[in-house]
Amino acid sequence: MKKINFSAGPSILPQVVFEQLSEAVLNYNNMGVSILEISHRSKAFDDIIERAFALVRELYSLTDDYEVLFLTGGASMQFCQVPYNLLPENELAAYLDTGKWSIKAIQEAKLFGKTQVVATSKDKNYTYVPKNYELDPKSIYFHITTNNTIYGTQIHDIPDVHCPLIADMSSDIFSKPLENLSKYGIIYAGAQKNTGPAGTTLVIIRKDMLGKVKRAIPTMLNYQTHIDKRSLFNTPPVYAIYGCLLTLEWAKAQGLKTLEQRNQEKASTLYKEIDRNGLFEGVVAEADRSIMNVTFVGKNTDLDDKFLAMTETANCVAIKGHRSVGGFRASLYNAMDLAGVQTLVEVMQEFERKFG
Numbered sequence: 001m002k003k004i005n006f007s008a009g010p011s012i013l014p015q016v017v018f019e020q021l022s023e024a025v026l027n028y029n030n031m032g033v034s035i036l037e038i039s040h041r042s043k044a045f046d047d048i049i050e051r052a053f054a055l056v057r058e059l060y061s062l063t064d065d066y067e068v069l070f071l072t073g074g075a076s077m078q079f080c081q082v083p084y085n086l087l088p089e090n091e092l093a094a095y096l097d098t099g100k101w102s103i104k105a106i107q108e109a110k111l112f113g114k115t116q117v118v119a120t121s122k123d124k125n126y127t128y129v130p131k132n133y134e135l136d137p138k139s140i141y142f143h144i145t146t147n148n149t150i151y152g153t154q155i156h157d158i159p160d161v162h163c164p165l166i167a168d169m170s171s172d173i174f175s176k177p178l179e180n181l182s183k184y185g186i187i188y189a190g191a192q193k194n195t196g197p198a199g200t201t202l203v204i205i206r207k208d209m210l211g212k213v214k215r216a217i218p219t220m221l222n223y224q225t226h227i228d229k230r231s232l233f234n235t236p237p238v239y240a241i242y243g244c245l246l247t248l249e250w251a252k253a254q255g256l257k258t259l260e261q262r263n264q265e266k267a268s269t270l271y272k273e274i275d276r277n278g279l280f281e282g283v284v285a286e287a288d289r290s291i292m293n294v295t296f297v298g299k300n301t302d303l304d305d306k307f308l309a310m311t312e313t314a315n316c317v318a319i320k321g322h323r324s325v326g327g328f329r330a331s332l333y334n335a336m337d338l339a340g341v342q343t344l345v346e347v348m349q350e351f352e353r354k355f356g
């Protein structure tokens with residue numbers, strides 16, 4: 001039986017995408033070859049990657065000022081690739097510290113230039129998003145993590161600042177329409193959360209961000225290399241990019257507005273139960289609750305294993321919280337449906353009847 005998968009990533013994808021991918025592994029597009037054995041220089045793959053670029057452009061209404069890339073190395077590679085390409089040695093970049101992923105980004109930026117951490121929510125184990133901070137006017141970009149996958153916080157008001165935003169959107173990209181495109185210098189996201197299978201990283205980059213550093217950049221780490229070769233400088237992850245294409249086609253068919261409404265409904269259904277149920281509590285400041293990754297804890301941690309066992313019996317998997325937070329985390333990415341969330345809510349209610 002198909003499980004209801006609440007994993008934070010790699011994570012659930014639309015069922016139709018799983019079906020199309022498995023078909024393509026056996027016989028891609030009736031060509032008599034597997035998607036795994038076609039050349040990345042073939043017409044077939046060229047169609048795939050060009051359609052994927054076009055869908056990203058369409059879904060986010062990108063103007064010609066922006067390039068779209070499918071790279072490798074994960075979002076983690078972007079932590080270094082961004083400052084390597086953008087931050088001159090004597091210049092300053094601003095970072096918002098909202099937890100583990102942003103800390104890793106800050107650590108890499110320090111290797112290339114000066115950094116200012118404008119604010120941190122470390123004092124409360126990253127259970128809120130800092131607000132009311134000031135950027136040094138000399139900062140040339142401001143790096144934010146729009147959704148903090150581990151803690152379950154999300155930036156609901158994208159800040160207005162004097163410089164371009166660099167946004168790690170790994171876990172909330174395509175969960176809603178993009179507003180105010182012109183605020184962004186770069187948007188990046190590891191595919192495995194809302195975009196497709198693991199193995200590629202989507203990077204959206206405003207062209208005027210480039211060409212400002214004088215240092216030599218290794219060919220493979222230079223954005224310009226991949227812009228010039230349309231992500232085909234070397235062998236790209238063909239299968240992962242095909243999976244992204246299928247997932248983006250599905251997202252387009254739903255519409256980002258509809259996905260946003262559904263995502264909000266799913267999240268509020270679960271938060272409502274967390275707040276109502278006497279055996280659980282939310283850990284995140286209400287205003288900063290994520291609609292993608294819902295974190296909560298049991299009031300009596302001795303019962304945690306019993307609750308996990310009950311979720312498993314009900315076919316729900318991957319509810320255990322990240323080790324640095326504990327408790328539980330349910331990831332409600334685009335492909336999770338409301339029925340899946342309702343099943344989890346019913347388990348929480350049954351748990352309360354048994355142990356409350």
Ligand SMILES: *Cc1c(COP(=O)(O)O)cnc(C)c1O
Nearest residue numbers: 074075076101149168170171190
């Ligand atoms: C998962 C995640 C990452 C790391 O992604 P990789 O592709 O594994 O490098 C970075 N940032 C955020 C917000 C994430 O959720």
